[in-house]
Amino acid sequence: MTTQELVAQIKKKKSFLCIGLDVDLNKIPPHLLKEEDPIFAFNKAIIDATHHLCVAYKPNTAFYEAYGLKGWKALEKTIQYLNTNYPEIFTISDAKRGDIGNTSTMYAKAFFEDLAFDSVTVAPYMGKDSIEPFLAFENKHTIMLALTSNEGAFDFQTKKVEEKELYKAVLETSKNWKNSENLMYVVGATKAEYFAEIRKIVPDSFLLVPGVGAQGGNLQDVCKYGLSANIGLLINSSRGIIYASKDEDFTEKSKLKAKELQKEMSKILSSRI
Numbered sequence: 001m002t003t004q005e006l007v008a009q010i011k012k013k014k015s016f017l018c019i020g021l022d023v024d025l026n027k028i029p030p031h032l033l034k035e036e037d038p039i040f041a042f043n044k045a046i047i048d049a050t051h052h053l054c055v056a057y058k059p060n061t062a063f064y065e066a067y068g069l070k071g072w073k074a075l076e077k078t079i080q081y082l083n084t085n086y087p088e089i090f091t092i093s094d095a096k097r098g099d100i101g102n103t104s105t106m107y108a109k110a111f112f113e114d115l116a117f118d119s120v121t122v123a124p125y126m127g128k129d130s131i132e133p134f135l136a137f138e139n140k141h142t143i144m145l146a147l148t149s150n151e152g153a154f155d156f157q158t159k160k161v162e163e164k165e166l167y168k169a170v171l172e173t174s175k176n177w178k179n180s181e182n183l184m185y186v187v188g189a190t191k192a193e194y195f196a197e198i199r200k201i202v203p204d205s206f207l208l209v210p211g212v213g214a215q216g217g218n219l220q221d222v223c224k225y226g227l228s229a230n231i232g233l234l235i236n237s238s239r240g241i242i243y244a245s246k247d248e249d250f251t252e253k254s255k256l257k258a259k260e261l262q263k264e265m266s267k268i269l270s271s272r273i
């Protein structure tokens, strides 16, 4: 999917919501455990109930890898279900990869070609030659960690290296990489006070913003400085939406949670588009 197509979807749905499909079998409604593939059954139900309220889904691969082959199969079925039934949806494989060049190429093939996701998350620590193999894929997006939502972000990312905070160096340096137009960045919703500085460096890039909901981040605070001329935000909530209820009514409750965020987004967008 191109960035223009993503922006068109955001404008059409009046939403820049991304729903995180982080499936934990201990948290899903117990009646689904009788299904042949409970992970996929849960995802399908959530997707069917919420697809009109969001523009992206983000399965975090850890939640599938934890269940071995069955988990990976459920991930494959989920992306196939999305690509077949809702091709307008932007898909993010949250895998946080990155390695020496030839290994990164194989990671990129796994997520862009075999599974056919639109994007994958990567960690910047190994530098340019670990990320450029992902950027080489046309109409695919590489979402690099910049300033993460967790407390540990302060261990390295905000520390100064040669007078500059590391997250700023990551943003600035990566702008010079080959095919950098295929880059998006992760910035945590819990770090709202950093968005003004971040937008000075990457005014137009899309930012994937996790941390709304269970981690306490706030949508209004993020939007104050996070929105770009082209909207440029995908706000993710996982647990806050998908685990709204453990009962038979779980899809209705998830839909309501997604609707709350979409309504707020619609209001924010109405003054801009």
Ligand SMILES: O=C(O)c1cc(=O)[nH]c(=O)n1[C@@H]1O[C@H](COP(=O)(O)O)[C@@H](O)[C@H]1O
Residues within 6 Å of the ligand: 020, 022, 060, 094, 121, 147, 148, 149, 150, 186, 187, 188, 210, 211, 212, 213, 214, 215, 236, 237, 238, 239, 240
């Ligand atoms: O890359 C991510 O998506 C990510 C980066 C980050 O800084 N913080 C963060 O929470 N995430 C992911 O975003 C999701 C957040 O889930 P909830 O806290 O349940 O909404 C999880 O899949 C995290 O792994």
